[in-house]
Amino acid sequence: EQITVFAAASLRNALEEVGNTWAENTGHRLRYSFAGSSALARQVEAGAPADLIILANEAWMDHLDGQRLLQQDSRVDLLGNALALIGPAGAAPLDLGPGIIERLGDGRMAMALINAVPAGIYGKAALETLGLWQEIALQVAQTDNVRAALALVALGEAPLGIVYHSDVLAEPRVQQLARFPSDSHPAILYPAALTVDSRSEAAADLLEHLQSPIAKEVFLRHGFTIPSE
Amino acid sequence: MSISINLHHQFPELTLDVDFDAPAGVTALFGASGSGKTTVVNAVAGLLQPDRGRISVAGTALLDTSAGLRLPPHKRRIGYVFQEGRLFPHLSVQQNLRYGRWFAGLRGPSQAEDHLVEMLGLGALLNRRPGDLSGGEKQRVAIGRALLSEPRLLLMDEPLAALDGPRKAEILPYLERLRDETQVPILYVSHAISEIARLATTVAVMERGQLRKAGPTGDILADPSLAHAIGLRDTGALLTGRVVAHHMDGLSELAAGGGKLFLPKVPNALGEQLRVRISAKDVMLSRDRPVGISALNILDCEVSEIRPGRGPGAFVRLKAGADHILARVTKRSVNALGLAPGLSCYAVIKSVSVARADVGADVGTEASSDHA
């Protein structure tokens, strides 16, 4: 049986690892489409042939839910993530306080779009919680996705950036300076669900498997967290 | 009538107003630069949409604005030799030549093509492209292209202007034959009276967009009142003669103007009718029959009219047999010889002053009305 999974682009490495093993073991064929969450959600709305969708954005999943495009009760919060404050490799660790402003100097804080892309939304909320947003707001350089923010720091264009914890691991040119406390921002969740159009038993099986301990181990290795029920 | 043209068109700085009918054969458009000749030809081709007008060829209307008829150019079956060549740069000479044939439904090589290629001296150029041709070569290809499409009307806008004398002399007989053998009417624009005299059945003289006068070639060229429009040097009479002998010394003898006319050998058979243009300036007058003189042609004439010009010259119209001859002499000679209407005298014409180009097969206006 062929299953089509629409998933947020940032999940690619981890999801392929888990999914491919599962496919080998079960004999099903897996087809992925990795893109931005908003694009995927709109495509599902437009009748995309997806069986399982995993977004990096709760709002879009809520939107699909509201349109009754998800199988009832299939939605789960599959993964979580943490926010990291990063700087170039070799930079000294930093406290999440006014030190940030000092370190920033007249440089830029690289973040994803603060009103549109989840990582940016969470980052802004965290800074607000920490009471730093007002001072930093004017120095934020927003990118269309988290990876671009990471690149700005990696290339030394921005002294600081806010990205997901999972993004930091494979980039040797950056280093995590601090981790934002999970209560400083709304929970970062990657919801998953089966689409109403999907008649696939295997898809439900896969969704099940993604929550298995073996899968969790892989996700953790890639820097994601597992949301506590 | 074979071609009938009635046109009215308003340019910002010129009003075109033309109305004439012409029998089959060659109709020459003559006029100063900018007088509207090309404009008329374009209207006939369908490339210019005149404000008002009616154009018909051999009874078929090509344009009739009052009836709302405007045949598109490609349905007019015309062959147009443009003033500026307009060869297709992306096609070889041969492909250019064959372009129109294809649309006329004529496929494959033809005898006509071989013949034309030879006559126009294009044999060595067939695989070249227009960009590599000299000015005259281009024009020759353009002529061939128009002829090969076997049109029902040929438009030629100064087709020979870019050619040298010998080449002109080679092409003219072909156009003549075209005129006489096929019944394709030709609208011919030229500044060269020798071409017009030789080819044209009808001449239309244009002046600043208006038709000055139209009529049979003989009448127009011999009309002293048009001498200024046509050029003093080019005014002259057309004589019609019959070949009576070809002499051993390379001269042909014609019966014309009530006497004998010796010309450098003409290709026509005995008994054939020819037309010969005698430029007024080449005619000398004598009261007595001259003797011991190199001019072979001495015609017995009667002065019918003397028309002094503004300058030192005068036109003398003479009756020679059934024909008319025009002579241009100085007023001084008119006085010295005491010329006056009614007087008889001799017209002296040198054989060699009648150019090859001035001798052509006759196409009478009577004959041509058969085609109408």
Place this chain on the structure above:
Amino acid sequence: MSISINLHHQFPELTLDVDFDAPAGVTALFGASGSGKTTVVNAVAGLLQPDRGRISVAGTALLDTSAGLRLPPHKRRIGYVFQEGRLFPHLSVQQNLRYGRWFAGLRGPSQAEDHLVEMLGLGALLNRRPGDLSGGEKQRVAIGRALLSEPRLLLMDEPLAALDGPRKAEILPYLERLRDETQVPILYVSHAISEIARLATTVAVMERGQLRKAGPTGDILADPSLAHAIGLRDTGALLTGRVVAHHMDGLSELAAGGGKLFLPKVPNALGEQLRVRISAKDVMLSRDRPVGISALNILDCEVSEIRPGRGPGAFVRLKAGADHILARVTKRSVNALGLAPGLSCYAVIKSVSVARADVGADVGTEASSDHA
């Protein structure tokens, strides 16, 4: 020497080989279509890079491949009237005219400009664009554009071919004056012998890329061995005459050929030297002095040579005073009159057969070598 041209260039199908020097004045290039005239002119302009060659104008080398000198076109200070106009479509007629002046460092309107505009009949066209002009109008603008840049060498490639007779007649005197008053040498391509006879100091006859012969105009045009290249009708002698009287009846009297020559009024002052072309075909011969005849010009001559052609005609070379005259008559007349070298006879020439275009201010080869 004023212009010196030595060229060798290989086209795929034509080898160009030209080598001649010409004194100041007008050098005419004459030859059949495709003989390489435009190619020579282009090389002089710098638009064609010949394989080998040397070109110099009034002592200044424009090209010398052996010395590695190839002056770019814009530094050659030439005025080029192209065979096909090449007006700038985006500029008005006036802007076209002034284009070259600007680069020649000549700013603002000039008398020369007003004069030229009038002479070329461009007054009403100044604000028009080339696209709206007739063929002849375009060519007139092209001539004006080249002249106004005050070049040190004028190249004219069949500049008058697209013009009608009257317009030609108007422009020729201007070119003459240009030749005589300014010392701008002119390289002039034309098919029209009357233009060449009138303008050219030197004629270079080309044949299939090769120089057939070059020399003073009088010699070339009267050379019976070139008669076929030049055209039988156009061969003729150049006479030099001095104006001795302007008569009341519109005739001017010249002393030429050892006698009197009456011509339609010439604009020259008494005493001035003129050159007059007498076409061989317009000369009639008589053993006895003819009387009672309309021809006013009867010159006393001596036959110096008879050259029978292949056809019915023969050239008769005559000595008339210090000059030579060429006559073309039929062999039959040669026999009838019993002409033979040494014999004396009369050359009869009609005044009106000497066209305005055939009379021009004299430019002797002696005079011109001053400029060299």
Place this chain on the structure above:
Amino acid sequence: MQFLSPEEWTAVALSLRVAFWATLLALPLAIAVAWWLARREFWGKQLLNGLVHLPLILPPVVTGYLLLLTFGRRAPAGAWLEETFGLIFAFRWTGAALAAGIMGFPLMVRAIRLAIEAVDPKLEEAASTLGASRAWVFVTVTLPLILPGVIAGTLLGFAKAMGEFGATITFVSNIPGETQTLPSAIYAFLQVPGGEASALRLVVISVVIAMTALLLSETLARRAAKRVSGR
């Protein structure tokens, strides 16, 4: 070959297929539209002109979104096409070709239109007097003369089609073997940690393909231009 994974090869092949069909099918339409815009006056000309340029002006994501709204399976045009012709664009490579074709369309039209405007109407007139109808004039005179422009336009269209990403991924998503073109694959690699090297490899492939097409088109255009110059 080891250089690329099978999946990457699939993306290369798909990109080529998409760009090829997009260009091929858009070309006749582009020529027709360019001719209309260059040689005809008609009501709504500026509207058509604007419409043609739209994909150039809009951010590609918007174009993709509009395509989704028009040709999605639930959308009127999409549903109609599926019913009538069995033609499905949504989430198929055909959709990627549609997106690529539309994105390249303004570039093709512009190049071809410029070429048409440079053709001397006098040559077309000459052809018409020789009996060629308007269509034949176009085929035998105009088209050969504009060939360099057509080639340039085709190349621009092809290059754009090879590089198009925003509209494609928004419209037909990023399904390997079906809609994952080279740029989509590059994008996907850039979204995950450590994907840069892989992305770079694909970029190199892209560039090589496009440069080959460019060289080819230059050679063709030069040959065509030589013909047109009449030499």
Place this chain on the structure above:
Amino acid sequence: MQFLSPEEWTAVALSLRVAFWATLLALPLAIAVAWWLARREFWGKQLLNGLVHLPLILPPVVTGYLLLLTFGRRAPAGAWLEETFGLIFAFRWTGAALAAGIMGFPLMVRAIRLAIEAVDPKLEEAASTLGASRAWVFVTVTLPLILPGVIAGTLLGFAKAMGEFGATITFVSNIPGETQTLPSAIYAFLQVPGGEASALRLVVISVVIAMTALLLSETLARRAAKRVSGR
């Protein structure tokens, strides 16, 4: 006006500024490059040609990334420009203009090159015989004759500059008032559910601006073409 928020107006103004400067500064270079490619043979011609087309072929994100690698403040060229001319692209609207200019460059060059290739060299020859040096021939003959092509190229460049998003946001990110152009703003709206209406408003603005430019360019081009036709 109520239709747009002040921040959105800022984005409109910035987009106009970016597109204007991008087009204006790229134009002379585009003309020069087009002329070289059209009229000269030189070593590395195909290399230059390929380089010019690169932004068309690469996914915009890659172009943006390459710009960052070249003109970032830490990058060699960027550092040199900053030191020598005090010219900073990173995170500045100037960088947005650079990105927009580069993305539009191939389109400009192509249009202008086609126009140059259509100019009859015989007219240029005629000008040179009248004393015009190569540069003057270009200014007085070639340039006026290619004006319709230059206008077409300018419009394409401008339209592309107005619509460019991928390279811009990657290179200079999105800073309201500094680098947030219309397409960035549109993109941001499209990322959140229900943002379509807001995006649509901005799209309408984009389209209106681009259509105005289009109409203007058509009028100018028509006038220029009329001149060039010699009427």
